[in-house]
Amino acid sequence: MQFGDTLHPPFPCLEELIFDVPGSSVNHTMSDAQGLVQFMTALGEIAQGATTLSTLPVWRRELLFARDPPRMTSFIWRCRTIALQLHPEDEMRMKCLVSARSKIKSFIPMGYYGNSFAYLVAISTARDLSNKQLGHTLEILKKTKESVTEEYMRSLVDITVIKGRPLCTVVRSYYVSDVTCVAFDVVDFGWGKPAYGGPAEGGISFMSFYVPSKNHKGASSFLVASSQAGAPTKVI
Secondary structure (H helix, E strand, O other): OOOOOEOOOOOOOHHHHOOOOOOOOOOOOOOOHHHHHHHHHHHHHHHOOOOOOOOOOEOOHHHHOOOOOOHHHHHHHHHHHHHHOOOOOOEEEEEEEEEHHHOOOOOOOOOEOOOOEEEEEEEEEHHHHHHOOHHHHHHHHHHHHHOOOHHHHHHHHHHHHHOOOOOOOOOOEEEEEEOOOOOHHHOOOOOOOOOOOOEOOOOEOOEEEEEEEEEOOOOEEEEEEEOOOOOOOOEO
16 A cells, blocks of 8 residues: 555665566667566466476577567657757657567567567657647657558668667657556466566656556556656566
């Protein structure tokens, strides 16, 4: 009850609640959120006595070598831009993480746990985001999302390798990662499903997570979690 009616980040007394195993960490260059859930699920199966895993891990990073939520997101992007009070002509970027698993199923096998997401980028000026109707922002995001096809994902892999994996700019950018359907909350190590599973502290100043939430009555919803500048992201 000390955590309130609904569990959500940021969690108080986090360091006291979670044991920090020496040498353990989450390295995003190795896997994405779904890959992490696959790993945690495997540990849960082993902890419960399984001798074989339901899903075997697949390394196969060569698969992604170079070839030879929209209304809510629109609302947050618009409100954040207004609050920042930037120059009207400043170019604003909304970056949503899109999973390639649903776009290139033809060659990503079951069990692949590496990163397989791309940044979907929508662009508008601060003036248009602040002054035009919400429908304007929603339409920008909708068109950007519709442009992501299998060819788009394959081309992204090409350009990423050709350009030497350049870093994404964070200037006037806002990132959103939806982990409501990743299934952190169903991982079972033998003593039942967790009361909460997902980011523990939100994100960083230019990034938010959509996280699943459930109150004491069992009613499900989702929350938008953010953190202060420079704060790390932890998963529980």
